Amino acid sequence: MERTLIGDLNKKVGESVLVQGWVSVRRDQGKMVFFDFRDRSGSVQGVVLPKSEAIETAKEVRSEYVVGVEGLVNKRPDKNINPEVQNGDIELEVQKLQVLSKAEIPFELGTETNLDTYLDHLPFTLRSQRAKDIFTMQGAILDAYRSSLRAQGFTEFIAPALVGGDAEGGAAAFKVEYFYDKTAFLATSPQFYKQIMVGPFERAFTVAKIFRAEKSATTRHLSEATCLDFEMGFIKDEREPMAVLEQTIKDTVKVISSAHGEIFTRFGVTVPLIPQSIPIFTLKEAQDIVAKEFNRAIEDTLDMAPEDERQICEYVKKNFGSDFVFITRFPTKKRAFYTYEEPSEAPLSRGFDLLFRGLEINSGAQRIHDPEVLIARMRERGLDPEKFSFYLEAFKVGMPPHGGSSTGLERFTARMLELPNVKEATSFPRDINRIDTLLSTDK
């Protein structure tokens, strides 16, 4: 018999079907055994009657056993109908029950109460409804984000993960033993490569892995993360990449809220609010606002502290009906070396951040396109232009004014569902203590 997906059972009332999936719950009521079966399309209740030839097997089967079920799709009597759940009006009367794989589980799925337990058992806990929702959402974000950029004329390319040097000098890079005793590094950003790709394509994007060897164990750091990066040529200033980013965010939110509204409901969070235009504040404006609104002093006027980010987002949500806010005009010296300075407001730059529900999820800027200016800036920062010869060639052969931005996929996903820790928005998170299993030797 061909397999029927559980999501299609309501079209097969009165028919015999073959269902394949997992046992989510078994309720042994003595003579009869009830099950909740699930597959990728949903869940259904099954019942094994005392006369069924499946009754012996039903007594042996436990949670997470993989089974093949032959049975009859019955309409439930009116009094047993549950309109709140999928297939709440039908029941599968089990005639044959075949065990495809046995299972021994560490605890009931969805009962893990702390993050470490969840992470220790990912091959199991990723099956929870919560985890499935998070990564269904993440897959949809990926698809929607890329589609939006394509629609805006961008070409996708593959950026490398192995790089020759810790190019930016700032972020800590992991070292790799390469051939013939050479040392390579893991990319901390696809920045140089997407700038190079402005040459062939003007508008290029990549979904790339980035690696940070920072000894930070916070709710917002990962050793390995995924970034959604784009870069575009022939811009007047940073407002053009900001507009592209805004469109991409709008398109993404629109697609996922229409396709996955039920996930927002299950997480008890609202679809993100985006007004006609995302509000834009300079760093100074934002800090003046939070100082006034929250009646406190700003400690660091050169950058946004996590508390500044949370509070400006709270303010913007209340006063502008927006879960997003742009912050601009950071000091040039606080940004990456290739950041374009705003001539009329030096020493402030044409860099920007996009905050979403209290957290920076994106950073972008217009970049320097004149190789002489770029080399001078490198020297100011103590970087050796010789080490950047490959990158610099793109500028020497004619580079248009350009800019772009980088969105952290895990942060974006985490704030979308208001997850407290970015690790929950990472299918297999790597951090200072963990690569799948804990790294400490005394575990």
Place this chain on the structure above:
Amino acid sequence: MERTLIGDLNKKVGESVLVQGWVSVRRDQGKMVFFDFRDRSGSVQGVVLPKSEAIETAKEVRSEYVVGVEGLVNKRPDKNINPEVQNGDIELEVQKLQVLSKAEIPFELGTETNLDTYLDHLPFTLRSQRAKDIFTMQGAILDAYRSSLRAQGFTEFIAPALVGGDAEGGAAAFKVEYFYDKTAFLATSPQFYKQIMVGPFERAFTVAKIFRAEKSATTRHLSEATCLDFEMGFIKDEREPMAVLEQTIKDTVKVISSAHGEIFTRFGVTVPLIPQSIPIFTLKEAQDIVAKEFNRAIEDTLDMAPEDERQICEYVKKNFGSDFVFITRFPTKKRAFYTYEEPSEAPLSRGFDLLFRGLEINSGAQRIHDPEVLIARMRERGLDPEKFSFYLEAFKVGMPPHGGSSTGLERFTARMLELPNVKEATSFPRDINRIDTLLSTDK
């Protein structure tokens, strides 16, 4: 004035426009200067007349200068119309010419005659029509491949690049210095993670980076490559992932041949031939055929040699009108440890390869889903099951029969356009000798 894309100029005849782009060619004819300008949408011829205020600047501008051009879109006189090229019926009469960036180029674009020169100057040579075509095609393959899998019910996930051990024991893995003097490795495959994802999603796919520390300098090896991997649960045998793969290949070829037919034309290659069903031969059948057809002995009957692959493809193209062929029933011992053995044909396996125009571009199989069988197989191969505890948990908590496959994006792209070297199908190739620049110290 707002920028007009060169591809839209034919709608603006008689109007004044602003074009921004690169100078592809400058032809100084003394009194007048002719240009070919290009942007991401195409090319147009420009002319600077003697009376134009742009004439002085026009004399200074060289190939690859980035320019802004204000001019009048003129219809060409009939005798000057060239129907063979884009915008062959119009000409841009240049009124103002602004240099946005100067350029100094190592050679004229597209004249590089060997691969090393091309690779030495990628930030420049990626701008050639040939490279743009290759990576336009690659971006389109990526998009089409993912769309096809989505349409077949697959969920995209992000596989990690940093892993805790050289899990498969076979392929050479790069070592990474991790925190606290730990050693991590770069993933040689997302295999374990996509199998784990069968638990939550049944059907999962990932576009992942893989890294191979093999000291091979061939036309088909890369140190860093991109794989298109999927895995699916509840299969009867390997024919189901083969059918999904076949559909994905068909969908991809259909999309790219319809969207980018002109690229196939420029490369002088045909759109790949795919019959109703891609032919399937066992390893033995394939080797018997090439031995007979090409009148030669088979040296290794346990695996396909590169020559076997080329010749079976030649045979299949001629006799079945197909550029693709599946090879099955490889000996289990020649495949990865998790490969399912065909009980009726032991010691042969349920593994398969897909060959495309003479090269293996995909490898797949049904996998072992019983943890006891898997552990026994590990022990046979001298692998310690303790080191696989994370992976094995997925099997202990109930794993359905499953299988999948992995396509090499660069190989797929290379064969699509019949490129002789897979490095040409890699935007920033890494190999034993090169990460952007050559690694040898005596260069």
